[in-house]
Amino acid sequence: MKITPIGIWGGYPKANSATSSFLIEHDGFHCLIDCGSGVLSSLQNYVPLEKLDAVVVSHYHADHIADIGSLQFSRIINFYLGHQAPPLPIYGHMEDQENFEKLSYKDQTVGVGISDGNVVQIGPFEVSFCRTIHPVYCLAMKFSVGDNSIVLTADTEWRDELVDFAYGTNLLISEANLYEKHLGKAPGHMAGSEAGRLAKLAGAKQLVLTHLPLHGDINEILEAAGAVYDGPTELARVGYEYYIM
Numbered sequence: 001m002k003i004t005p006i007g008i009w010g011g012y013p014k015a016n017s018a019t020s021s022f023l024i025e026h027d028g029f030h031c032l033i034d035c036g037s038g039v040l041s042s043l044q045n046y047v048p049l050e051k052l053d054a055v056v057v058s059h060y061h062a063d064h065i066a067d068i069g070s071l072q073f074s075r076i077i078n079f080y081l082g083h084q085a086p087p088l089p090i091y092g093h094m095e096d097q098e099n100f101e102k103l104s105y106k107d108q109t110v111g112v113g114i115s116d117g118n119v120v121q122i123g124p125f126e127v128s129f130c131r132t133i134h135p136v137y138c139l140a141m142k143f144s145v146g147d148n149s150i151v152l153t154a155d156t157e158w159r160d161e162l163v164d165f166a167y168g169t170n171l172l173i174s175e176a177n178l179y180e181k182h183l184g185k186a187p188g189h190m191a192g193s194e195a196g197r198l199a200k201l202a203g204a205k206q207l208v209l210t211h212l213p214l215h216g217d218i219n220e221i222l223e224a225a226g227a228v229y230d231g232p233t234e235l236a237r238v239g240y241e242y243y244i245m
């Protein structure tokens with residue numbers, strides 16, 4: 001498996017960048033994880049849009065879905081240009097029917113329902129889901145091929161169940177949206193120390209931090225995680241290729 005950060009920000013993107021998103025690939029299959037603001041632009045540095053095989057969205061906040069409409073327009077423009085393509089599956093939960101229905105568009109994209117506890121095959125990946133704690137229904141996800149896995153927490157505050165869900169993973173990609181001074185004051189997100197604690201308790205082999213705040217010095221978040229977790233830890237780097245095999 002290869003996974004590439006497309007964007008790293010929570011809420012909205014800095015200039016010329018994108019909100020937290022990842023491209024995961026295996027055996028020529030390309031799956032985009034979350035599609036918020038700036039993602040469609042950044043993504044084209046790593047894969048032509050028509051080569052996307054699937055999209056998974058964790059939840060329906062704008063910083064995770066803002067560019068879905070533009071992605072759908074790219075498909076319909078391609079269609080009008082005479083290029084036939086099968087509908088692109090976009091996996092999202094069905095707890096919010098209005099937003100779920102927007103995943104389907106003119107036979108170009110089709111929404112596919114996912115839920116807490118589901119295990120689905122997406123191309124070469126076995127993907128399982130675990131509900132997080134966030135102001136809206138949100139799903140963490142685990143992509144597995146054979147014995148290897150990559151776990152993404154999506155947006156969440158601390159939840160004990162995520163330790164079991166991430167247990168033994170090769171790569172934990174955790175949100176870390178809060179500075180330590182904001183711990184407990186902003187619902188729905190974790191601080192660096194909590195991401196580090198999750199990696200430690202889950203025995204993750206590597207930790208990458210994402211969904212970072214636009215204010216302050218994000219290296220403080222890295223330090224807070226590294227103070228708890230002994231394994232390799234870094235801030236997600238856009239365009240860097242992480243190989244798990």
Ligand SMILES: [Zn+2]
Pocket residue numbers: 059061134155
């Ligand atoms: Zn959110």
